Amino acid sequence: MPSDNPQSMQNYRAPLWLPGGHLQTIWPALYGQRVEGPLPRFDRERWDTPDGDFIDVDGLRGAGDAPAGLLVLFHGLEGSTQSQYAQAYAGWARERGLAYAVPHFRGCSGELNRAPRAYHSGDWQEIDWILRRLRARFNAPGQRLIAVGISLGGNALLRWAGELGDAAAQVADAVAAVCSPLDLAAGGHAIGRGFNRQVYTRMFLSTMKPKALAKWDQHPGLFDRERLRLARTLYEFDDVFTAPLHGFRNTDDYWSRASAKPHLPAIRIPALALNARNDPFVPARSLPTKQDAGSHVTLWQPAQGGHVGFPCGRWPAGHVMGMPRAVGEWLLNAAGLESKVAAHG
DSSP, rough: OTTTOOOTTOOOOOOOOOOOOHHHHHHHHSSSOSSSSSSSOEEEEEEOOOOOEEEEEEEETOOOOSSSEEOOOOETTTTOTTTTHHHHHHHHHHHHHHHEEEOOOOTOOOOOSSSSSOTTTTOHHHHHHHHHHHHHSSSTTTOOOEEEEEEEHHHHHHHHHHHHGGGGGGGGSEEESOOOSSSSHHHHHHHTTTIIIIIHHHHHOOOOOOOHHHHHHHTTSSSOOOHHHHSSSSSHHHHIIHHHHOSSHHHHHHHHHHGGGGGGGGGSSSEEOOOOOOOOOOGGGGGGHHHOOOTTTEEEOOOOTTTTTTTTSSOOOOOOOOHHHHHHHHHHHHHTTTHHHHHHH
């Protein structure tokens, strides 16, 4: 496909000046144009959680009084509203006249959460609580709720859809996962080796470890502080922090039980899983096949794109808007929103 064609990512090809999965991952995150027009502005709400904690939810400013639908984005590991993909989806939602919300996983909004827990890749119960609260707000006749999860957020979102089965349709009309490690063990081991370990693992741990240590100061003795300080891989970090804090025996138990891939056949609402086959974090051999996915799940697995990259355009005016537009349009069609949103435009 031409690199700017928003119709589908299935046949995506990266610009010639960005060869390889690493460049297609790093350049979009750092330099790609995120939106057309002014950067989106957000209003923040703080929600108290049932367990006495809080999350912060950012809503796109200027969506109008009666939008045809709501797009919810669940961010990736250590992501936020400031992530390039969150801004790009905001730009697309603005183009289409949709309301748009980005719930921050606990500890990712710029302030440490209160409870002796954080967030994890399989936290489908948190997804359920968030989506139900948003569905209650956007429940006028004909309004639709569509959701997209990026990387970790996409695994948790599809994990939710599989867990609820038929009942998911009461909450969301269509969902999508972008570059999600649906087999967490395969992705976790891949990011812990070679170049991935030196660049991406170090980047993630540079924020995850300080937040975890601050959590220990907040709740002394919560985990083995020295083991966490010495952690050099996500496997080691998850073994001392993520797994025990969220009810898993260890990293292997966490990665096994939290992975969405085994639950894909149970999904009963339209779902899309987009994964580039050259994603440095997600080995192509671990991606679901049609036989793994079930009849309600659409698979887009282009040869190129990197991890949440999918850059478009000519040097030097490259942008990252092609993927949000393609995934967004798929969600609109799957939810039956296309004609209403097209009329708005």
